[in-house]
Structures are given as structure tokens and as C-alpha cells.
Ligand code: AMP
């Protein structure tokens with residue numbers, strides 16, 4: 001049984017599919033005007049864990065993540081460079097998908113782009129106009145009349161009739177947009193340049209909020225299971241999505257809402273506007289891997305703030321090495337027979353492994369409690385190391401323990417991280433120097449070993465020595 005905290009009811013609730021044993025999930029995606037930063041990726045990594053836990057529990061998932069490819073920022077960027085909006089956003093869409101791969105984030109089932117769904121948005125705005133909850137103002141833009149929707153404020157827990165604000169709202173960028181009527185359709189302005197679509201209200205473009213209501217309902221139906229985003233999306237964005245959808249259909253829009261807390265830097269939200277951000281590329285250039293970054297992003301409860309620090313990445317590297325060493329040895333002991341291991345499954349696993357899996361399962365089903373899940377994983381690592389040092393090992397037992405690691409990794413996605421195993425490509429000339437250095441060290445020719453280490457460093461690589469031999473990383 002999978003329990004999650006629903007931001008709408010503010011209670012823990014069981015997550016049960018409304019239909020077809022399928023959780024229909026909508027996640028607010030990136031605005032593709034720049035490279036996403038790792039704060040954004042905290043949200044996407046949380047959603048990845050969520051979809052993996054849904055599947056871990058035997059349910060199916062249909063996830064839709066939008067790509068906001070028209071708004072003030074994308075238009076400004078395209079017009080400043082004098083390129084078409086689609087060409088401008090394509091660079092960042094492609095980069096986004098490449099980054100998701102590096103973080104081993106599973107693909108959503110649908111990635112609708114806003115510019116491909118303008119007719120659906122016009123249709124939804126027309127419905128709202130027909131119901132009298134929207135109006136066109138003197139500036140030719142169309143607005144939603146918040147006072148006409150009685151449920152307005154139910155997600156943020158704000159009582160607009162009495163103007164009392166809930167605590168979430170105060171904590172999360174309440175001042176970013178004005179409370180009150182919000183734009184459904186924005187009239188064309190000269191600064192929009194060539195960007196614009198014809199509509200019953202004249203040339204213009206959709207507002208940001210309408211995009212998510214229109215595209216979620218198109219792919220997931222008028223009422224669906226689950227909607228997520230970062231906590232900054234809760235108000236006004238998600239509140240407005242509810243208002244638009246429910247005012248148009250008269251039905252409940254979404255059953256469960258989940259929001260992740262922010263990734264912070266020195267106590268402040270990581271954001272483009274504050275300038276305190278790192279993109280995934282920045283960190284990879286510093287020599288960290290997608291796998292290490294994923295580890296840091298998921299190794300905290302999603303509803304607690306996570307302060308970004310390089311020391312956390314260094315710790316992640318050490319923890320992953322610990323896991324790798326154990327799994328490598330276990331694989332040897334299992335004779336590397338993956339077919340036998342798959343056939344065996346987790347059932348015949350020794351008690352210590354069964355217990356670790358039970359603890360792991362209870363943790364992920366308790367509102368995605370990843371810190372507890374990691375504790376279960378490290379318990380398993382410890383016990384497995386003990387088991388491997390005994391004489392009572394058998395390849396069959398080892399196979400079933402390995403199957404438990406694999407089961408846990410269905411959720412974590414960090415143990416058998418295939419694209420990471422390929423690691424950095426080592427240029428041929430550096431490899432040649434490494435080989436020469438290994439030979440020099442075998443011959444105890446330390447002067448030559450040091451000379452080669454310096455030559456390798458001059459070429460931009462750091463070589464370290466350990467019992468297992470030399471390891472190479474690109475210089476930070
Ligand atoms: P944006 O491109 O700003 O609309 O953000 C895309 C997603 O990333 C949304 O779900 C945001 O809530 C989320 N997000 C933005 N900044 C952060 C942060 N510092 N920590 C966690 N999530 C964030």
C-alpha cells in the first residue's frame with residue numbers, strides 16, 4: 001500500500017488508481033529558454049522516484065510533462081537572437097532530454113509542447129468565456145474572474161473572502177504574481193515580434209496556467225489521479241490550473257497533489273533570477289557524474305529543504321564506491337549468471353536480505369521516505385559484506401541477494417547505473433601514458449611514475465593510486 005502526503009487535503013492518503021490500475025500523473029515541466037538548473041532537477045528527480053515507486057507497487061503509470069516553449073522569456077530570447085521561437089527553444093529541449101538521461105530519470109509517456117496545443121487552449125478559454133468566468137479587458141487580453149470560482153484558494157488554503165493567507169503561501173513567493181484575476185490569453189504586443197496566434201479575441205498567445213490545464217486534460221482526462229511540481233508552483237500556478245479546469249468542466253480536476261521542497265544554496269532557493277544556480281553541465285565540468293548528482297538529489301526527503309553543497313557530492317562518491325565494491329564482489333560470487341539470478345528472484349534470499357527489502361518497501365511506501373530507504377540499502381550492504389566474508393556462500397544465495405539489490409534499484413536507479421559505468425572517455429594518448437605509468441610502478445621506478453603523473457596532469461587529468469590500481473578523473 002503506497003501512502004503519500006496530499007497537499008490538497010493536507011493528509012497522508014493511500015495512492016490508488018482511479019481506473020485501469022494506472023496512475024495518471026501530470027508534472028509541470030521546464031520553460032525551455034535556458035539550461036535547467038539542478039534545483040529544477042530536484043523536482044524532476046522527485047517525480048522520477050514517484051513514478052518508480054508507483055511501478056514498484058505493481059501499478060502502471062502514464063506521466064505527462066509539458067514543455068513551456070512560449071512565454072515572456074522564450075520570446076525575449078528568440079527575438080534578441082533574431083531566430084524563430086521554435087529554433088531557439090529546440091536547443092534547450094534537446095539539452096533537457098540529454099540531462100534527464102544523464103540523471104537516469106525515466107522518460108514520461110508524453111512530453112507535449114505548448115506551441116503544439118494552441119487550439120486546445122483557445123477551446124478551453126472559449127468555454128470559460130461562455131460560462132461567464134472569463135472576460136476580455138480593455139487591453140484585449142482575456143482574464144479569469146477569480147471571484148466567480150468559489151473554490152479559489154482551496155489548494156493554497158487561502159480564504160480569499162476574508163483575505164487570510166495560509167502559511168504555505170507566505171513562504172513561497174506569494175509576491176511573484178498578484179492575487180486576483182490572471183491572464184488566460186495575452187494580447188499581442190510589439191515586443192512579441194513574429195510570435196502570435198489568431199484567436200476569437202485577436203492575435204496573441206496563451207497564458208502559462210492555461211497551458212497546463214489544457215494539456216493535462218487532453219492526455220489524462222478531465223479528472224485524473226496525481227499532479228506534482230515544486231512548492232513554488234503551488235500558488236498561484238496550480239491554484240489557477242484547478243480554477244480553470246473545474247470552472248470549465250464542473251468536475252474535480254485532480255485527486256492528489258504533491259509538491260517537493262526547494263533545493264537551496266546557503267539557505268536561499270536556487271533560481272535563475274537569484275543567480276545562485278548550477279546547471280548539470282556546470283557540475284559535470286567540475287568532474288562530478290550524473291550518478292553522483294542523482295544520489296544527492298534523491299537522498300533527502302522530498303518535502304524537506306535540501307541545501308546544496310559540494311561536500312555532499314564528495315560524500316555521494318564515497319557512498320557509491322561502497323555500494324559498487326559490495327555489488328562487484330557479490331556479482332563474482334553469483335558467478336555473473338544474470339539469467340539464473342533473474343529466474344531466482346528475491347524469494348529465496350537469506351533472511352537479512354528479505355528483511356532489508358521489507359524495510360526498504362515500507363520506507364518508499366511511507367510518502368517516499370528515501371532517507372529510510374537508503375538506510376535499508378546500506379544495512380543490506382553491511383550484511384552482504386559480512387555474508388561474503390563467510391565460507392557459507394553459495395552462488396544461488398548470492399544470486400538472490402543480487403536480485404534484492406536489483407529490486408531496490410528499480411526505485412533508486414543508482415546501483416546499476418549503466419550509462420554512468422561507461423564513464424568518461426579516456427583519450428588514447430592519456431591511456432598510453434597510464435599504461436606506461438603502470439609498468440613504471442610495477443618496476444618501482446617512482447621517478448618515472450611521478451614524471452608521467454605530472455604529464456597526465458598537464459593534459460588535464462588527475463591520476464590517483466590505490467590498492468586496485470590507478471584511477472583517472474578529469475581535472476575540476
Ligand atoms: P520552472 O522552469 O521555473 O517553471 O521550474 C520547473 C520546475 O522546477 C517546477 O516544478 C519548479 O517548481 C521546480 N523548481 C524550480 N526551482 C527549484 C528549486 N530550487 N528546487 C526545487 N524545485 C525547483
Ligand code: ZN
Nearest residue numbers: 028029212237
Ligand atoms: Zn504547470
